[in-house]
Amino acid sequence: MNKHRTLKAVGFFVVLAVIVAFLALPNSQAAKGKPIKWKATVSGDMWASGEFVGGVDHVNINNGVGTNPESCGPAGNSYSYLELQLFTPSLQVNMNGFSGDYDLPSPYGFPKTIAKTWPDCVAEFLNSNFHPTPEYPHVILRFTTCGCGNVATDLMAMQDGAILPVHMMLLFFTHNWYTLPTSASTPVPYTFLNLNMNAHGYVKTVGSLPDIYIQRVGNVWTVHVDTLFDNLLYQDTLQDYNSYDWPVKISDNILGQYATYVPSTNKKGKTTWTTTYHYPRAKAPLQFQIAFTKY
Numbered sequence: 001m002n003k004h005r006t007l008k009a010v011g012f013f014v015v016l017a018v019i020v021a022f023l024a025l026p027n028s029q030a031a032k033g034k035p036i037k038w039k040a041t042v043s044g045d046m047w048a049s050g051e052f053v054g055g056v057d058h059v060n061i062n063n064g065v066g067t068n069p070e071s072c073g074p075a076g077n078s079y080s081y082l083e084l085q086l087f088t089p090s091l092q093v094n095m096n097g098f099s100g101d102y103d104l105p106s107p108y109g110f111p112k113t114i115a116k117t118w119p120d121c122v123a124e125f126l127n128s129n130f131h132p133t134p135e136y137p138h139v140i141l142r143f144t145t146c147g148c149g150n151v152a153t154d155l156m157a158m159q160d161g162a163i164l165p166v167h168m169m170l171l172f173f174t175h176n177w178y179t180l181p182t183s184a185s186t187p188v189p190y191t192f193l194n195l196n197m198n199a200h201g202y203v204k205t206v207g208s209l210p211d212i213y214i215q216r217v218g219n220v221w222t223v224h225v226d227t228l229f230d231n232l233l234y235q236d237t238l239q240d241y242n243s244y245d246w247p248v249k250i251s252d253n254i255l256g257q258y259a260t261y262v263p264s265t266n267k268k269g270k271t272t273w274t275t276t277y278h279y280p281r282a283k284a285p286l287q288f289q290i291a292f293t294k295y
Helices: 009-023 120-127
Strands: 005-007 038-044 046-048 059-066 079-086 091-093 138-144 163-165 167-173 194-200 212-217 220-227 253-265 271-278 286-294
Touching: 038 046, 038 059, 079 286, 091 120, 167 220
Parallel strands: none
Antiparallel strands: 005 271, 038 286, 046 091, 059 079, 079 138, 138 167, 163 212, 167 194, 194 253, 212 220, 220 286, 253 271
16 A cells, blocks of 8 residues: 655655754764764775774764664564764775666666666666765664564673674665755656665574674674675565655665655645655675774
8 A cells, every 4th residue: 555645845854854963963962871982994895994983084983772663673672783874984885796676667866877777876876986975975884683583682791702693774875865846847856865775684594604793702893794685584575665764674675765756736825745755676795894893
């Protein structure tokens, strides 16, 4: 069943402003108590120059806990997280071998790319740019214990050498998500395309390591990612999904998010917009590691 939302233009921009403000919270605001100092080093299919230091050069490295039923299942389930947020430094993401669901073709692509159709625009956007880009100035790599069947959920309380499967969210977020037309006569507006790589870690074969996990060794929490986005518990087709909320609980995919909207005039002569959200998706192998060091 399709779900449409009708929002006035001003109201929708307020919603976007709140989202951007929340995503940009530094560690001292995102979690209670005295913040931990973190450094992070990236290796593998994502290339980054040097070491990221939380609080330096527009880098946030956060840790915390929560009880979010939308991403962790039944209400009251707790989780913990580690995340790296980048605003200025460059991060190169290399991916190949796109496959899977292309049944929602989209005319919307990423700015300054030649390929404007899904999923080719994804590969070009990731591989031909150093990230963050001016149009997509915010990159978040977030790892939580949500939805991975863990009995232990506190990353900070892990024993030395312990391993926990984690949920990965790699988000490329634009500050100017879309441009709303000012009148019904305005041509179809350009829509920016948010990108979220979403996968829940799991053990594929008995005795093997999870495809996404965190291992603690001393003061270093290292994230290992080697996924095909193929956890069978999270393979909803999204055929009829068009909610504003990211479908992170139900679909492990490389997900795009864009909006289409249609103006209408009510009896008082005011214009409102019927907004529908779309989620084209793809799959590709992704391998990298991030070592989070507490100091």
